[in-house]
Amino acid sequence: MTDIAIRRLHLRRCLLSAMTALALTAPAHAATTSTTHMIQSSADADVRLHVRERAPADDAAANGEAVLFVHGATYPGHTFDTALADGPSWMARLAEAGYRVYAMDQRGYGRSTRPAAMQAPAEDNPPFARAEDVISDMGDVIDFIRKDSGDERVDLVGWSWGTVTGGMFTARHGDRIDRLVLYAPVYRHDNPAWTEKLADPEAPSKLADVGAYRTVTRTQADERWAAQIDADDPAAWRDPAVFSRWYDAMIDMAPGEAEDDVIKAPNGVLVDLWEIFNGRAVYDASKIEVPTLVIRGDDDPTATDADARGLYAALGASIKRYVVIGDGTHFLNLEKHAPQLYAETQLFLDSD
DSSP, rough: OHHHHHHHHHHHHHHHHHHHHHHHOOOOOOOEEEEEEEEEEESSSOOOEEEEEEEESSSOOOSSEEEEEOOOOOSSSGGGGOBBTBOHHHHHHHTTTTOOOEEEOOTTTSSSSSOGGGGGGGGSSSSOOOOOHHHHHHHHHHHHHHHOOOOOEEEEEETTTHHHHHHHHHHHOGGGGGEEEEESSOOSSBBBHHHHHHHEETTEEEEEOOEEEEEEEEHHHHHHHHTTTTSSGGGGGGHHHHHHHHHHHHTTSSSSGGGGGGGESSSSHHHHHHHHTTOOOOOOGGGGSSSEEEEEEEEEEEEEHHHHHHHHOOOOOOOOEEEEEOOTTTTTGTTHHHHHHHHHHHHHHHHO
């Protein structure tokens, strides 16, 4: 991108941020409704997939396409419908604008089926639910949405590992996707901070024996997020009440985990991340030809600028954008600058 293009993009974002601030004080475009669905996986008779839907309460207000949100490595789809301290959730904002918005839980996450391996000790079973394994589930959900909404193609928004599953699906089934948003993307870039954590201590060139799943405590989730905030007080970027509301909701949907206040997450994603953070892509971004937005927070240590730029360059799409939002972490979607993320996404989805 040229310096002139960057300056123009900066000016546009400044104007958009001002418009967003005004929008937050205005009445909602329309009331929204929330519905849940359970979708049968076509690949596994024992797996059902939880899908959360938010839509305009008045059908006449539904003037946008269907949008599917896909979560990342650890936290389920509810993340996208967690309200901010002073405004609605990401899903609600898009529904207010007329979109029918869906968020899925991949197998092993949220309210979707928890395989038997998640009830046994983690070390008793190998990692499961890699991107290659779950994109068929994504296809089942997308086909349901196409039928439910009447749209031939769906807009897809992926976060973190959700950019891997979403990118992989779009690269192979682009005829079902209209626009793609890759938020906090990971694709193919050496990231020693991650590989050192994932490596076998006795054989650093190999992935450790991570087992079927991992657990994350409330304290661990809080500390990981807070460590990325480049401010003396984390509350300058993140409202503590939003963190509590987000985590409490995930505990409520985690069977058998509430007593220990921990969240379980499948470890297939760690196998994907081991490849990605050793510079090996697990899908071919050049096969993505639909309009694509790459967007991230400037202080995100997982979805780095170098990786995002490499992904942007690799995309086969002729229409593509790369946007960076200042003072934002890997969890920008729940932070005080989240309205900028929401506005940039809607601008992209609305544009011709």
